[in-house]
Amino acid sequence: MIDMHCHLLYGVDDGPGTMEEAVAMLKEAAKQGIHAIILTPHWRHGMFPYPKDAIEAHYEIVHKYARELGIAVYLGTEYHVDSQMMENFSKGSCHSLADTRYILTEYSHDTRPEMAKQMTAEAVRYGYIPVIAHAERYGFVMEEPDILEELRDMGALIQINADAVLGLDGRSAKKLCKWILKEDLADLIASDSHGVDKRPCNLKKCCEYVTKKYGGKTAQKLFYDNPAQILDKR
16 A cells, blocks of 8 residues: 555654654554555645754654655645635745646635635646645535545545544544445545544554455555556656
């Protein structure tokens, strides 16, 4: 499996606070059969400062441990969408997913659908492929799930969280994920893990669940084929 949304990088956001916990997360990922991870520290004005120098320095340390475990790691960003998003990606202030043309875009719960469409269109216009992070969380998706098809038609990919699929984020999120999967609107499932105990990785358990409920071909697409396409663009 490939985990393309993960907060394993230590000391830079609300993920692990220490290198030791980051290494423990790597060991758990290896145990679950994950062979590649895109590390996606937050960029969110007023909440997460995105210390680029520290991110890159800590990445080099994590990379060494990951290599020993047979895991390839790459840098990315979970970018909370704002008006400077395209400028920040274009001038290299933050990392796109594995430094490709794919970018992981996050919205607020109360974002209006017009905003999501506007920013998706802008990202595509700049030559990026926006991946909508944990799409099951947003009010505009809960109110009008069909918007996901519209966003995909505009050029976005849809990512949902393993915990939400499994029901660990509540009944409503699980129900929405079930609908998204049934309608074949999900492109990627990722762990969005933040620690060993706090929001741990449940990707293997979710892969087994999706395989049982929706078939092996669907699981192959969501947990390997589609995330592999991101890495193939390197």
